[in-house]
Amino acid sequence: MTKALACPACDDTGWVCENHPGRPAFGDRACECRGAGAPCPKCNQIGERETPRLPKGFKPVIDKKGWRH
Ligand SMILES: [Zn+2]
Numbered sequence: 500m501t502k503a504l505a506c507p508a509c510d511d512t513g514w515v516c517e518n519h520p521g522r523p524a525f526g527d528r529a530c531e532c533r534g535a536g537a538p539c540p541k542c543n544q545i546g547e548r549e550t551p552r553l554p555k556g557f558k559p560v561i562d563k564k565g566w567r568h
């Protein structure tokens with residue numbers, strides 16, 4: 500039985516590869532390019548003053564002004 504994922508883009512981590520938005524940045528299927536992580540556009544949308552949820556054990560430096568793309 501295949502494990503169902505709520506979000507196949509980020510593998511439910513809430514983060515995708517910055518270079519490849521269709522691949523998760525963390526987890527077992529993390530993108531192999533080792534690019535920077537970016538909040539998943541499908542399930543981890545953030546507002547101007549919000550902080551995106553983070554994967555376990557991951558503490559990036561977050562600019563108070565928000566994320567740059
Ligand atoms: Zn990538």
Ligand SMILES: [Zn+2]
Pocket residue numbers: 506507508509510511512513514539540541542543
């Ligand atoms: Zn997602």
